[in-house]
Amino acid sequence: MFVFGTIVLVLLSDKKTKEMSTLNGKVAVVTGGNSGIGYASAKELKEQGASVVITGRNAERVDAAASELGVKGIVADVSNLSAIDDLVEEVQSSFGKVDVLFVNAGIFQPAPVGQISEEMFDHQMGVNFKGAVFTTEKFIPALNDGASIINLSSVNAYTGMPNTAVYAASKAALNSYTRTAATELAPRKIRINSVNPGPVYTPIFGKTGMAEEDLNGFAEAMQDRVPLKRFGQPEDVAKLVAFLASDDASFITGGEYNIDGGINVNPLLS
Numbered sequence: 670m671f672v673f674g675t676i677v678l679v680l681l682s683d684k685k686t687k688e689m690s691t692l693n694g695k696v697a698v699v700t701g702g703n704s705g706i707g708y709a710s711a712k713e714l715k716e717q718g719a720s721v722v723i724t725g726r727n728a729e730r731v732d733a734a735a736s737e738l739g740v741k742g743i744v745a746d747v748s749n750l751s752a753i754d755d756l757v758e759e760v761q762s763s764f765g766k767v768d769v770l771f772v773n774a775g776i777f778q779p780a781p782v783g784q785i786s787e788e789m790f791d792h793q794m795g796v797n798f799k800g801a802v803f804t805t806e807k808f809i810p811a812l813n814d815g816a817s818i819i820n821l822s823s824v825n826a827y828t829g830m831p832n833t834a835v836y837a838a839s840k841a842a843l844n845s846y847t848r849t850a851a852t853e854l855a856p857r858k859i860r861i862n863s864v865n866p867g868p869v870y871t872p873i874f875g876k877t878g879m880a881e882e883d884l885n886g887f888a889e890a891m892q893d894r895v896p897l898k899r900f901g902q903p904e905d906v907a908k909l910v911a912f913l914a915s916d917d918a919s920f921i922t923g924g925e926y927n928i929d930g931g932i933n934v935n936p937l938l939s
C-alpha cells in the first residue's frame with residue numbers, strides 16, 4: 670500500500686513538473702552560453718523543456734560546457750558577422766526555427782576616461798553592441814512568429830560608474846536598439862526585452878586583467894553598495910530570462926528589467 674502510494678505520488682509530481690515545463694517544444698539559442706549567466710540560463714531553459722544551443726568563442730570551453738549541460742554547442746564569435754551567418758545556418762539545419770534568442774555574449778574592459786584606446790573601444794562595442802545587434806539581425810528570418818529575444822544589458826547603461834564609459838555606452842546603445850526593435854518586430858508577435866543586471870558573481874571580472882587584490886577590493890566595495898548586500902548569482906538572472914522567454918510573458922515587449930539587489934534605486938547608499 671505504502672509503495673503504491675509512493676509510486677502514485679512520484680507519477681503525479683512528474684506530471685506536475687511536465688505541466689510546469691513552460692518551454693516544452695521550444696528551441697532556444699544562448700550566445701556566450703559556456704560561462705556565467707549564459708551557462709546558468711542554458712541550464713534553466715533546458716530544465717524548463719527547451720532544446721538548447723549554446724555558443725562561445727573557444728571550442729574547448731564550448732564543448733566542455735555543452736557536454737556538462739547536455740545541449741548542443743557551436744563555436745561562433747559574435748564579433749565576426751560571417752560566423753553569425755554560419756551559426757544561424759547550423760542551428761536551422763539541426764533544429765529548424767528558433768523560439769528563444771538569448772543575446773548574452775559580452776565582455777567588460779574597464780578603463781578611465783582619458784585612457785580609452787581605439788582598440789578597446791572597437792572590441793567592446795564590437796562584441797557588446799555590434800555583435801548583439803547582428804545576432805538579432807541575422808536570426809530574424811530564422812525566428813518563429815511569437816519568438817522571444819532577450820538582450821543581456823546592464824544597470825551600467827544608466828550609471829556613471831568610474832572606468833565603465835565604453836562598456837556603459839555599449840549597453841545603453843543595446844537598450845535603445847531593443848526599444849525600436851520591439852516596435853518593428855511586434856507585427857510578427859516577436860517580443861524583445863532587455864535584462865539589466867547589477868553585479869553578478871561570474872568569471873567576467875577575472876577576464877579584465879585586474880590584479881586579484883584590486884578585484885577583491887572592487888567586489889567588497891560594490892557589495893557594500895547593494896541594498897540587499899550581496900552579488901547576484903547567475904541563477905537569479907537565469908530565472909528572469911526563462912520567464913521572459915516563456916509565453917507567460919506574452920504581453921511584455923520593449924521592456925527593461927533591472928535585477929540588481931536594489932542598487933539602481935539607491936545610488937547614495939554607502
Ligand SMILES: NC(=O)c1ccc[n+]([C@@H]2O[C@H](COP(=O)([O-])OP(=O)(O)OC[C@H]3O[C@@H](n4cnc5c(N)ncnc54)[C@H](OP(=O)(O)O)[C@@H]3O)[C@@H](O)[C@H]2O)c1
Nearest residue numbers: 701703704705706726746747774775823868869871872873
Ligand atoms: N557579471 C556581471 O556582474 C554582469 C552585470 C551586468 C551585465 N553583465 C553582462 O552579462 C553577460 C554575460 O556575462 P557574464 O557575467 O556571465 O560573464 P562571463 O562568465 O565572462 O560570460 C560571458 C560569455 O560571453 C562569451 N563571449 C565573450 N565574447 C564573445 C564573443 N566575441 N563571441 C561569442 N561569445 C563571447 C564568453 O566566452 P569566453 O569563455 O570565450 O570568454 C562567455 O561565454 C555579458 O553581456 C555582460 O556584459 C554581467
